[in-house]
Amino acid sequence: METFKVVETFVSINGEGKKAGRLAMFIRLKGCNLNCSYCDTTWANKRDARCELLTAPQIVERIKEAGVELVTLTGGEPLLDENVSELIGSILMMPKVEIEIETNGSVPIRYYKERDNRLTMTMDYKLPSSNMEENMCLENMEYLKPWDVVKFVIGSREDLNRAKEIIERFRLCEKAIVYFSPVFGKIEPEEIVEFMKENKLNKVRFQIQIHKVVWDPDKTGV
Numbered sequence: 001m002e003t004f005k006v007v008e009t010f011v012s013i014n015g016e017g018k019k020a021g022r023l024a025m026f027i028r029l030k031g032c033n034l035n036c037s038y039c040d041t042t043w044a045n046k047r048d049a050r051c052e053l054l055t056a057p058q059i060v061e062r063i064k065e066a067g068v069e070l071v072t073l074t075g076g077e078p079l080l081d082e083n084v085s086e087l088i089g090s091i092l093m094m095p096k097v098e099i100e101i102e103t104n105g106s107v108p109i110r111y112y113k114e115r116d117n118r119l120t121m122t123m124d125y126k127l128p129s130s131n132m133e134e135n136m137c138l139e140n141m142e143y144l145k146p147w148d149v150v151k152f153v154i155g156s157r158e159d160l161n162r163a164k165e166i167i168e169r170f171r172l173c174e175k176a177i178v179y180f181s182p183v184f185g186k187i188e189p190e191e192i193v194e195f196m197k198e199n200k201l202n203k204v205r206f207q208i209q210i211h212k213v214v215w216d217p218d219k220t221g222v
């Protein structure tokens with residue numbers, strides 16, 4: 001049976017996005033195809049990162065034991081695993097369980113177009129300060145569902161202007177739920193809110209990573 005490279009599993013409150021504040025079980029898969037300037041989980045992307053090789057039934061068992069109804073599948077970049085659909089399918093077999101996939105915007109999401117709102121894509125659009133913008137898979141904008149999230153992680157004024165441009169070009173606020181989030185410690189959160197006010201970004205939501213306020217920002221497993 002196929003196995004998945006799992007660098008950590010833990011229960012915490014979801015600290016980001018539409019499901020923020022709810023208990024969630026995190027499944028973090030190893031490895032990423034990008035190298036964002038601000039990445040807070042570079043340890044999970046290293047070739048020699050320690051991981052468990054778990055089958056889908058083993059992962060499902062952990063979720064059942066934890067008794068949570070929300071699963072956040074993240075990484076690294078979770079959609080790089082060629083068998084990830086099998087894992088998603090197994091998790092969705094559990095009644096009541098919802099999955100949110102944190103994906104970096106560079107991997108096609110079209111394979112997941114037949115899905116209901118128990119499967120949410122929380123997709124980043126990587127801005128200039130990440131140094132990864134050229135890797136964005138723009139066709140993904142056509143495969144967003146109204147319950148999906150597009151997240152702009154913002155580190156500079158240039159990022160803010162670019163995010164606005166992208167939102168307008170792809171009419172993102174009509175297609176999905178749009179979030180602005182500061183690169184932790186890199187930009188004054190207030191600058192983002194001021195930009196939203198100046199530009200009347202009524203449909204954009206602002207967020208801060210809650211887990212970095214509750215715990216030490218460098219702590220893993222929370």
Ligand SMILES: C[S@@+](CC[C@H](N)C(=O)[O-])C[C@H]1O[C@@H](n2cnc3c(N)ncnc32)[C@H](O)[C@@H]1O
Nearest residue numbers: 038039040041075076077102103104153183184
């Ligand atoms: C660690 S990534 C893993 C999933 C996927 N690789 C991605 O980038 O979406 C999860 C989320 O954390 C965000 N993130 C990473 N480092 C951050 C930082 N220093 N400040 C704010 N958000 C950060 C990413 O932009 C992404 O939205």
Ligand SMILES: Nc1nc2[nH]cc(C(=O)O)c2c(=O)[nH]1
Nearest residue numbers: 013014015016074102211222
């Ligand atoms: N508490 C908590 N919430 C999160 N939401 C998305 C996370 C991620 O790393 O993808 C994350 C994380 O690492 N911790």
Ligand code: SF4
Nearest residue numbers: 032034036039076104
């Ligand atoms: S895509 Fe996600 S995991 Fe990969 S380097 Fe960027 S923030 Fe880190």
Ligand SMILES: [Mg+2]
Nearest residue numbers: 040041074209
């Ligand atoms: Mg994180």
